[in-house]
Amino acid sequence: MADSTQAAAAPKPSSSVKLVLLGEAAVGKSSLVLRFVNNDFQPNKEPTIGAAFLTQKTHLPTRTIKFEIWDTAGQERFASLAPMYYRNAQAALVVYDVTRASSLGKARHWVAELQRQASPGIVVCLVGNKVDLAEGDDGPDAEEEEGADGEEDGQGEAAAAAAVKPAAVKPAADEGAVRKVSTKEAKAYAEEEGLLFFETSAKSGLNVSEVFTAIANAIPEASLKGGRAGANAAAGAGTQAAIMAGADSSKVNLNAKAGGDKGQEGCAC
Amino acid sequence: MFLSNLVQKAQQLIDPAALPGPLANLTTASSDRPSKAQLFRHQFRLPDTQNPLYEITAELTLPSKPSNRSSGSKARTYQPHPGAGTAKNWDSSNWDRTAEERGTHYVGQLHISEQFLCFSTVNTTFVSTASTSASSAFTGRTHGTGPAGDGFTLPLCAVRRVERLHTQSHMFALAITTWTGQDAGVKGSEAQGLGSGNAPPKLTITLEGSRLQCERFCDGLKKGLRQGMREVENMRVVVAECYSEFFSQGDFEAETSLAVDTRTGADGKEIKPPDTGLGTLFTYPGNTRKLRDRSKMRLWHEYMRDNGRNTTLVRQPDFHRLIRVGLPNLLRGEIWELTSGSLWLRLQKPKQYEETLKKHEGQQSLAIEEIEKDLNRSLPEYAGFQSSEGIGRLRRVLTAYSWTDTEVGYCQAMNIVVAALLIYLNEKQAFYILSTLCDRLLPGYYSQTMYGTLLDQRVFESLVEKTMPIIWDHLQKNDVQLSVVSLPWFLSLYINSFPLTFAFRVLDVFFLEGPKVLFQIGLAILRINGEELLDATDDGTFISVLKSYFARLGESAHPKSENAKHRQITNFQALMVVAFKEFEGITQQTVSEQRVKSKPGVLEGIEMFAKRTSIRNLGPESKKLSANDLGFLYDRFYAVLYERQQRAQMVQAETERRAKVAKTKATEVVSGISTLAPEMGRVALGAASTTIMSYDAFREFLAGVAKWAVTDSPSSPTKPSHEENGGYFNSLRNRNVLTATNAMREWGTGPEPADHEFLQRLFGKWDSEDVGGLSLQNVVSGLAPIKGGRDLMGVIEWFFELYDDDSDGKVDREGILRISEALLFLTRRGVEVGEVEGGAGVGAVGGEGQQSRDERFLGAVSAFIRRCFEYADPDHPSRQAEKEVVEATDLLGLSSSSSDAQKDAGESATDDAMLSRPSTNTFGQTTPASPSPSTPSRNNTAANAALDPSSPVHITLPTFRMLVLADETLEAFFDSGFANSFHLADAPLASSTITSPSFLGAVGQASASASSAMGTANSSLGGGGTVSPASLGLPAISPGGAAAGVVGPGKGLRGVLDNIVTDGMRVAAEVRRRMDEAQKELDRGVSGRTAEADDDDEEGEDMGDLLEGAEADAGGSIRSGRSREASLLDEEVGGKGVVGVERVGSNLSKDTMFER
């Protein structure tokens, strides 16, 4: 499937995709975008008024997708402004925090909202962020743990490059484990609703570019702006088909390294 | 949508234009015209406490100053009246017509409010007879002067002396000396030139009106002046924080450094400069040389010398021009305070800031958490906000504000705005400006729903569409949503978009001229970048075009021009020109009109969003109800809260109207966003102060969905008008007649809800977090088990648990009685069993078939009571029972009909393992626990057994279930009747059904007669001296009934019905009586029966109480509530009555009207 390392060579058809990030405050939306756009992780210094706007390109074998990203503000009251941002978006990242159960509830709300109010073909990706916390990334015992890696790991292995070894749930010492949303639960929900699904870490970078590549792949050619999509465009993949295809792509190793050939541009005016 | 309708209704109700009030008498009429008062306050940016009391046309004469200024006088070339201006010194003592000719003249309107004397060349009148356009003239073009025009806004406490001048003509002429002129008085002459002691001139005002008008005005002024003396100290404290006080002390030309040094005051003491923001500590943004800060300071120094400063400043054309060119650093904050009017707020509550912080010290809140998150990302590029000093100030201002305005609390973007303000203002000043911003200048921007922000984006879009149709079409075609780009401009007042120095220039004009400036600048940005924007086809390009433009604001607008002058014009200057010249026609009125137009759509959008959000977050239980039902419940829930809030506010508004205090903040004319009472509480305005339903609101809510929740005995005192209008639904069209009463009616236009023990239990059960109130989620979760699909066993269990107070699986004697009462209460208007089809037939109550069903039901309840006691378990232990109970239920075939039931039975059996049941409980077989020799029937025996207080009894869930299932009428009730009694979306309760009294009346009558029968029955029993057990629980004959004039059997079906009710209740009454009696005996340790008759009488009353008393009580409290209201009103009126004008003796000196 997609391998963006081969990009660069010849100019490929490029189209822009408007993408909106939604989710409870502090789940890591801005961090995800920052990771994707700048391959960086740092406390957010940008004041966000309404929504921050950033762009980033993703290269697919047949085309280049320029993401126009609207990172919506964190505060609850800004939620009523959200329709302004998702109104004509082609893709949406609905983010929750795997260490906070309430955030999945909020994510469900946004999914329902998008399904009902956004443009019909919108590609929605459910993203469980901060898996580094859940998997004891820097927890002292995490490395020692073995065996018991049950249903918890999601697409973890996919990004072998990222030095994250999916570990089991934290030991009982920290009862009520860090992880509050199981992969299984979220995945089942995503499947039920026909959403792309990833677990990510903006901190480690795990799965971040994969999310965007999957979305890029899932956008139906037909809905791309400019319409001058590549000649070998998949024969009119319906939204649903595209979404399913995208979901599969999460299983493939897409170790596209963020950086290099990516045009960058950020703005929070 | 429902809220809009409500708003409309409510608006009709308190349309201020319809309020009565004397037209001519300004002193009393002002408050009857809240909108006039608001307009007045908006024009002069006065606090909400101010009302226009007197006004008169007048001419203001200001002396022309000797032009001993050296350089900076260029800006001061304008003379409004030709021929004005000589070098002659102003001297009031030989004031005459010729002297009057000299100087600068302004004709305008002079106004007095409680604490201010205002003059404006923008001719506005706020008398009650004035047209709206005459009162809102200031919202039109103001040619850069801002709404207040040229003139002054003088707090009366700043007036030192008022002299009545001797004139040759018959005019009234006043010379006003302000307190800043005082020093001059002490220090003497103007000959000292620029040095300290320069006195601003007296303000000479010629009144133009009839003698009577003039005198009246002067009287008003005198009175205000006298009261103003009390605030002189306040004012001194407040102005001490104004840089101009320090500034005016020195000789400007002699100063080298403006900020850091100290000066010597008039009294020889060293004076330190006041805190003028973080800028003094961390330098002000921009290059002061390039900003020509020093020349600006000189110009201001001159201006203030001639025209007064801070509280006494007179606005002449130079004032506005000096603002347009950008304020100098040290005076910026002070002029913002002055032009925005926040200075008056600070003057009014000088300690509010410190006190708020102190009061809430150490307290936590959501707002504070959110503030903390943003402190480090508020203008992080400014050095002051990389220091704890700056962060600390920002934290304190935001925190203090969040406590004073909890509806706004904290909204992202406020951090940026306040951070910017703090560069030029001290904490306190920033706090008051923030308050002015949130209340007046940016209404609704930072509110919970941010409706103001959304609304103004819509307004902006429509202005773009009107003024730049080509760009607009282009945006539409390319699906670029303008507001995502422009929203931050408005929300952060361009601070986050423009380089700081330019953002502050915008703020300078914004505070003077108001919100329309934001629109003008926005339009100009698009106009200037029009061509490039027409090439942009996506958000990204659109944004980057503008971003790069903002970065170039300081560059030359015409870099290639031959003309050096042209080359000097920066992009920013060009922007200002386009904004204020080309878009001069965009006035506050334009904005307001557009807001009014866009508002319904915006509010509806927000409300729909809020509704969707809310419904999705109702928890898992909500899934049991249909989407329609949830929507319905949402609407009902908020409609009740909203209506109640409206009523409360109308009561309050009425109170205030009478008390002559108009509290509302703005009008549509000024802002397009009315904060008049009717809109408060609207979800989209974020002002729904409550999302929790009190018990009374809950009753009202239920009365709208269930017939049984409507009272049988309305207590409303406005009965006649109700009848006129056919029922309790007053026609709003008759509002002129009914307005007041409607607004004051405790239950508004809906039916009056009943009060009953069942309602209290229901409320308690639904209030799962035990907070004394219900959220929508509570209501939905509460209804879900009842309405969520047919579940006979579930509902029976639910009902049982409702009465199992201590959750021990047992309901005692008292509970049994209460259950019976509740069943009667719930079914007194009939039962709808089976599937309800689409709301049809719901109103069929009272039909023949229905009636016989009702009759059956009454019989069933009656039987239920008997059986309850028959099958009740004694509380005393003696093992065995569990199994048999299960068997008993099995006998009823329960195990096959519901495995749940089986399980429950098992469970409760286990729970009760340590308790015992007598073997008497097997179905169909009874062994009385304490047999009575005179028992005429098995039933009575059982009842008597149950009545024996020495052997308390209870029923368990299995027993209850068995008893319900044993009776098909009861079974049907629990199967569907109860659920159907809640009318949600699929079968909404037609309002007429609630009040159509066909059956209702009968029931009312029945229960009334029942209760009276009870009394009679009991007393007759008591009168007999002995209670024959035989007479207990015998439904067939009602001993006291006929004699007491109760509808007898002879009256046909109706009578039978009544008798059944009576019987059922009599059983209950008797049981209760016996219990109480026995209890008393036990308590006394006496076995003899004495004073029974007395007890009986009481019993009778008690019984009445059970079914009706509660309602009567509610009625009583309503009534007393009303009278309390009335007295409140009276008090208020009495309290404020003194506001009238104190007549001042006309023998006061004509020369000096006032002096201190």
Ligand SMILES: Nc1nc2c(ncn2[C@@H]2O[C@H](COP(=O)(O)OP(=O)(O)O)[C@@H](O)[C@H]2O)c(=O)[nH]1
């Ligand atoms: N450990 C961890 N922390 C994260 C991750 N993503 C974000 N955070 C932290 O979560 C907080 C909120 O992040 P932010 O991006 O501002 O959330 P937003 O409100 O959704 O935009 C910040 O303190 C981040 O440093 C992650 O993947 N792992």
Ligand SMILES: [Mg+2]
């Ligand atoms: Mg964010």
